[in-house]
Amino acid sequence: MKRARVLLGMVLLTVVLSLVIVSGNLKTATAQTAGSKFCSVVVSGNWRDTTWVPSGWNAGDCRNFRIAVGAETYQLGCIFSSGGVSFGASNGGTPRLNCGW
Numbered sequence: 001m002k003r004a005r006v007l008l009g010m011v012l013l014t015v016v017l018s019l020v021i022v023s024g025n026l027k028t029a030t031a032q033t034a035g036s037k038f039c040s041v042v043v044s045g046n047w048r049d050t051t052w053v054p055s056g057w058n059a060g061d062c063r064n065f066r067i068a069v070g071a072e073t074y075q076l077g078c079i080f081s082s083g084g085v086s087f088g089a090s091n092g093g094t095p096r097l098n099c100g101w
Contacts, residue, residue: 035080035099040087041071050077055100059092076101 039062040050049069053061059076066074076088078099086097094101 035078035084035086035097037099037101038077038079039065040075040077041066041069042073042075042090043071044073059094059101063092 037053037055037057038050039053039057040048041062042048049071051065062074062076066072073090074092075090076092076095078086078095078097078101080086080097080099084097086095086099088095088101
């Protein structure tokens with residue numbers, strides 16, 4: 001009987017620890033996807049201007065910003081509280097680690 005209780009306790013402890021690990025991974029994944037958007041416009045070999053943008057911006061808004069400032073290309077990007085940064089391909093590519101573009 002005592003052995004069965006010890007075994008049951010070990011199983012429960014394993015389950016609880018597994019849930020804690022999964023919960024931590026989900027929080028990390030959520031933090032990654034909750035990054036901040038930016039739009040980066042470029043004149044190759046000359047200058048780059050990167051600005052934070054509202055969450056409601058889409059690729060067309062970034063393209064319009066590029067046109068307004070006379071840049072050649074633009075990139076969509078995300079920055080995360082973990083320190084990660086992700087850029088999309090030139091002219092509207094979605095960043096690999098996407099924050100809502």
